[in-house]
Amino acid sequence: MAFSVIGLQLVSALVSATFLFLMASGLSLIFGVCRVLNLAHGSFFMLGAFLAYSVTQVVSSSLETFWLALLLVPLATALLGALLEIVLIRRFYGANLLVQLMPMVALIYIISDFSRFVWGVSPGSVPVLGLFGTVSILDLTFPAYYFVVVLASMVVAAGLWFLITRTRWGILVRAASQDREMSAACGVNQTRLFTMVYALATGLAGLAGVLAVPISGASLEMDMTTVVNAFVVVVVGGMGSVLGSMLAAILIGLVNAFGILVLPQFEMTFVYALMALVLIVRPTGLFGRG
Amino acid sequence: MSTKPRWMLVSLIVLSALNLAVAAPSGEPIVLGEIVSQSGPFAMFAAGHKGAQLAVEQINAAGGVLGRPLQLLSHDDKSNPAEGTKLFRELASKNVLAVIGNSPSSVVFAANPLALELKTPYVISMGYTSVFTDKFSHRYFFRTITSDRVFAYAIAEHMAKQPATRYCTIGNDFAYGRSITAAVMGRLKELKPSVQIIPGCEFWVPPGQLDFTPQITAIMGQKPDALMFGGVVAISSDAFVKQAKAFGLFAKMVGVHPSLGMPTNNLGLQKADLPEGIMTGSDYPYPPVDTKANQAFFNAYKGRWNERPYEISAHAYATVFLLAKTIEKAGKVDREALADTLPGMHYTHPSLGEVSIRAMDHQSTAGWWLGYLTWDDKDNVVGLRDIKYMPGTNYLPTAEELRKIRGQ
Known part of the structure; x- marks a missing residue:
């Protein structure tokens, strides 16, 4: 196998991993702290994509508008996330897992119907991919935008790491995820903390949606595909671990990019085989707690 | 109350009276x-x-x-x-x-x-x-x-006359993705035996897949003459076309997709998303x-x-x-x-x-119109250029073939 082919698949793996990470980190954070499985995570991703589409439709399909959307849309999805947490999600904390799934499934349908009502059935496009130009790697021209995405997710990863390990807020988050009762007993305002975590995670999903829209467009069916992939990453990385999500995302990106070189006709199996393997060896995921 | 309803009633009566007068x-x-x-x-x-x-x-x-x-x-x-x-x-x-x-x-x-x-x-x-x-x-x-047999055979016949022989394929992994890929490539090999799918260059992705980066780099690494991606449909095809454009994929190989020119198959694409170099078709091509x-x-x-x-x-x-x-x-x-x-x-x-x-x-x-995917500036939609009509009668099964298909 040519060296250049391996190099290119490495870059591709990294690009695929960034989207998986942006989605999985939020999903994992919510599970770790709030102890609910945020199945509606993909819906916030879809909303982010559609909102970015609307911003560029209303203003223009220019780079400046896209940057504006990148700034504003995650704030909007975070706000919506906070609102939904206060109105709906928080009433199901501590409930049976199956009961928790009900409001999530309801949210998926509500957001999907809302999007159909607002944006119609035709997919939307934000054609800014070409405006970023290209970068030559080996004998291939790679779209420069992909490196913007990789860079953005590195910034997010570093920011999350700093937030969780180096700030007082992060200490509270870790405390709550390790022992909720004890942290409550110590006087941590859990109600507000949970709202903030949910808002942060849904903001990340919105950010992923904006970053994805130049590459894949915005469409009504993108919510489910995305949340299923993110869920696999969280399971492999370990529920509740942001570091686990990052490593799992990279691992899955690599397995996929090189798997298709060896057995291209079996793409769907690689990722799930990896998940099964991890679950057999470490049932709690790579970085999960028992 | 406004007088609108009355006006509407009057015009309705007048209109129906006029109608009566015609037939x-x-x-x-x-x-x-x-x-x-x-x-x-x-x-x-x-x-x-x-x-x-x-x-x-x-x-x-x-x-x-x-x-x-x-x-x-x-x-x-x-x-x-x-x-x-x-x-x-x-x-x-x-x-x-x-x-x-x-x-x-x-x-x-x-x-x-x-x-x-x-x-x-x-x-x-x-x-x-x-x-x-x-x-x-x-x-x-x-x-x-x-029928899909007509557009599969029509595009295969067109491609058989082109110089391309080394193909890669990619499609969504579901019934239609598999059958259209098999129909086009099978017919193409019948018409032009020198056509081959490069070993290891046949990709199947889950329906709804949005990220094609690893497949695109892998396909470019194989340097085929043409890529048949007719099995990539719905939200996957919008995403694939955008990414192919960003990588300049179809500047290096011909894209083959029998039905991307159909208006309902490309609603999510804008002018800046469209690459040149995709041979495709439609039964309602733009410009009209x-x-x-x-x-x-x-x-x-x-x-x-x-x-x-x-x-x-x-x-x-x-x-x-x-x-x-x-x-x-x-x-x-x-x-x-x-x-x-x-x-x-x-x-x-x-x-x-x-x-x-x-x-x-x-x-x-x-039948089916074949042409290269392009932007129709006049109507501001995805269109086709250099179109040619492929009549259905040339590709539909004959009476004898039908008997065979029906197992009679």
């Missing part, structure tokens, strides 16, 4: 049922209903059918096969003469056997799957558009085919609905006119008479010209 359809209306996807993933097929409705209005304005007005009884199948079968039973139990289908193949699969069971003609203007008119063909089933019939249809449709027609709009429009003509010829409003008269009928399709319903399988001879 007034009177008596009990002839009812055509319609099952159409107006919500769910195929909600854009609602444009089929608009085409059918336009035809009904035009026919009634010209005096109706057998002097009686035509009426459309439409129901939404929600893109759902179970709902489609329920609606078919419901419609068949009413006094509808026939049921028009503007639904995806999945709904047709489910409703097709009912047409035979309930002895109700089912005339579809959407759903290209070949088996409906070859293997599963029966007395009460008719298709007024082409420059014939008198199509100009009349295009302008009437735009005037009536204030939007551009999709392919399904033209198909449903032609279908209603075909049914009206058939009822006139049969001379009576009767399901059995309709099923007897439809085979062999000729009709005009706006973008495909004169076509007919074959007696042996009730399949239309409607």
Whole structure:
């Protein structure tokens, strides 16, 4: 196998991993702290994509508008996330897992119907991919935008790491995820903390949606595909671990990019085989707690 | 209160009086049922209903059918096969003469056997799957558009004349993705034995996949002459085309996709998303085919609905006119008479010209336009350039082939 082919698949793996990470980190954070499985995570991703589409439709399909959307849309999805947490999600904390799934499934349908009502059935496009130009790697021209995405997710990863390990807020988050009762007993305002975590995670999903829209467009069916992939990453990385999500995302990106070189006709199996393997060896995921 | 209602009443009376003066359809209306996807993933097929409705209005304005007005009884199948079968039973139990289908193949699969069971003609203007008119063909089933065999064989024939021999393929991993890839590549190899799929360059991705980076870099690493990606459909095809453009994929190899030129298959693409170098096709290409019939249809449709027609709009429009003509010829409003008269009928399709319903399988001879994917600046939609028409009769199964397919 040519060296250049391996190099290119490495870059591709990294690009695929960034989207998986942006989605999985939020999903994992919510599970770790709030102890609910945020199945509606993909819906916030879809909303982010559609909102970015609307911003560029209303203003223009220019780079400046896209940057504006990148700034504003995650704030909007975070706000919506906070609102939904206060109105709906928080009433199901501590409930049976199956009961928790009900409001999530309801949210998926509500957001999907809302999007159909607002944006119609035709997919939307934000054609800014070409405006970023290209970068030559080996004998291939790679779209420069992909490196913007990789860079953005590195910034997010570093920011999350700093937030969780180096700030007082992060200490509270870790405390709550390790022992909720004890942290409550110590006087941590859990109600507000949970709202903030949910808002942060849904903001990340919105950010992923904006970053994805130049590459894949915005469409009504993108919510489910995305949340299923993110869920696999969280399971492999370990529920509740942001570091686990990052490593799992990279691992899955690599397995996929090189798997298709060896057995291209079996793409769907690689990722799930990896998940099964991890679950057999470490049932709690790579970085999960028992 | 405003005087609006009264004005409307007055103009209505004046209009109907005028109508009377021309040629007034009177008596009990002839009812055509319609099952159409107006919500769910195929909600854009609602444009089929608009085409059918336009035809009904035009026919009634010209005096109706057998002097009686035509009426459309439409129901939404929600893109759902179970709902489609329920609606078919419901419609068949009413006094509808026939049921028009503007639904995806999945709904047709489910409703097709009912047409035979309930002895109700089912005339579809959407759903290209070949088996409906070859293997599963029966007395009460008719298709007024082409079949996927026609566009697969037509594009294979075109590519066989091109220099490309080393192919890669990529498709969504589901029934249609597999079958269209097999049909195009199989036919291509038959016509040009030097064509081969590069070993290890046959990719299957889950339906709905949005990130194609690893596949695109892997395909570029193999340096094929052409990439057949006809099995990549729906939200995956928008995403794939955008990413292919960003990588300059089709500057290095020819893209082959039999149906990307269909308006309902490229709604999510804008001008800046479109790469050059994709050989594809459509049965309603943009810019609109420059014939008198199509100009009349295009302008009437735009005037009536204030939007551009999709392919399904033209198909449903032609279908209603075909049914009206058939009822006139049969001379009576009767399901059995309709099923007897439809085979062999000729009709005009706006973008495909004169076509007919074959007696042996009730399949239309409607063909397919091939061309390179491009942006149509005038209409501001995805279009085709350098188009050429491939008549359905060149690619549909012969009587002998049909016997083989049906295992007779």
